Amino acid sequence: MAELSLGAVSARPQQSYARRAVKRFFKRKLAVTGFVLLVAMALIVIVGPMLSPYAYDDQDFNVIGSPAPMSPEHWLGSDELGRDALTRLIYGGRISLCVGLAGAVLATIVGVLVGAVSGFYRGWTDAILMRLTDVMMSIPTLPMILLLSGLFRPGPVILVAIVGALIWMGTARLVRSQFLVLREREFVEAARALGAGNMRLMFRHILPNAIGPITVAATLAVGSAIMLESALSFLGFGIQPPVPTWGNLLNSASSWLSTAPWLAIPPGLCILVTVLAVNFVGDGLRDAMEPKE
Numbered sequence: 001m002a003e004l005s006l007g008a009v010s011a012r013p014q015q016s017y018a019r020r021a022v023k024r025f026f027k028r029k030l031a032v033t034g035f036v037l038l039v040a041m042a043l044i045v046i047v048g049p050m051l052s053p054y055a056y057d058d059q060d061f062n063v064i065g066s067p068a069p070m071s072p073e074h075w076l077g078s079d080e081l082g083r084d085a086l087t088r089l090i091y092g093g094r095i096s097l098c099v100g101l102a103g104a105v106l107a108t109i110v111g112v113l114v115g116a117v118s119g120f121y122r123g124w125t126d127a128i129l130m131r132l133t134d135v136m137m138s139i140p141t142l143p144m145i146l147l148l149s150g151l152f153r154p155g156p157v158i159l160v161a162i163v164g165a166l167i168w169m170g171t172a173r174l175v176r177s178q179f180l181v182l183r184e185r186e187f188v189e190a191a192r193a194l195g196a197g198n199m200r201l202m203f204r205h206i207l208p209n210a211i212g213p214i215t216v217a218a219t220l221a222v223g224s225a226i227m228l229e230s231a232l233s234f235l236g237f238g239i240q241p242p243v244p245t246w247g248n249l250l251n252s253a254s255s256w257l258s259t260a261p262w263l264a265i266p267p268g269l270c271i272l273v274t275v276l277a278v279n280f281v282g283d284g285l286r287d288a289m290e291p292k293e
Helices: 002-011 017-026 028-050 085-119 123-140 141-152 156-166 170-180 186-193 196-233 246-253 265-289
Strands: none
Touching: 017 028, 017 265, 028 085, 028 265, 085 123, 085 156, 085 170, 085 196, 085 246, 085 265, 123 170, 141 156, 141 196, 156 196, 170 196, 186 196, 196 246, 196 265, 246 265
């Protein structure tokens, strides 16, 4: 009987790494809360503009001249040009989230490529790429982005390129450290002995084993990209009105802060909640993919 029970236990299928990571993630309340908030925010900015009776630049000439308070027609009030604040907030979220996500994806791609080549080839290749990374890290990010934005006056695509090109360094260092360790493992030596080339070793055998830390870094980069975009738009160097973003909505509302605070509070809260949610999800992913127990 004991032998039968032991056989049943040993025959029980082992859970995959991904399934175990998902279970660990959903045990963390803050991470789940952040995930739910991000999903809700994404649904609102995708579906909201379709349901709104206004376009982001529609003007209500009955309330033009100064911000109007909340009303049944304008749930979050309207700005000094008679534009619906809620509609502009939702449209602004669409731009801010898209720029943040696309900038983080670009930064992750650049960081993975630089880190993978540096960690795999080592030697002079590693020295050159890491010195380049150190130089980029030594440059204050916000002043550099302000300079580039002042030169190019970016739209969304150029802004994504600028943000992505200036926040990839942390990912590159992380990927390099993973490749330096993984390239010495037995499965890499076995693949090399079977005739696998360098590209296959890097992207077929080593990179999948480093996907956990890369996912965490990419998630946290989204928050950084959203903050950078909001800061640029607030300072007037990002996407220009009348196209709304959370940052330029805050900038427009700053001159009415004492008389119409309802214009500034919603975009500020959206930035705060989104960045906190991204950080909660990133922390949850880190704990789920790299458990300490």
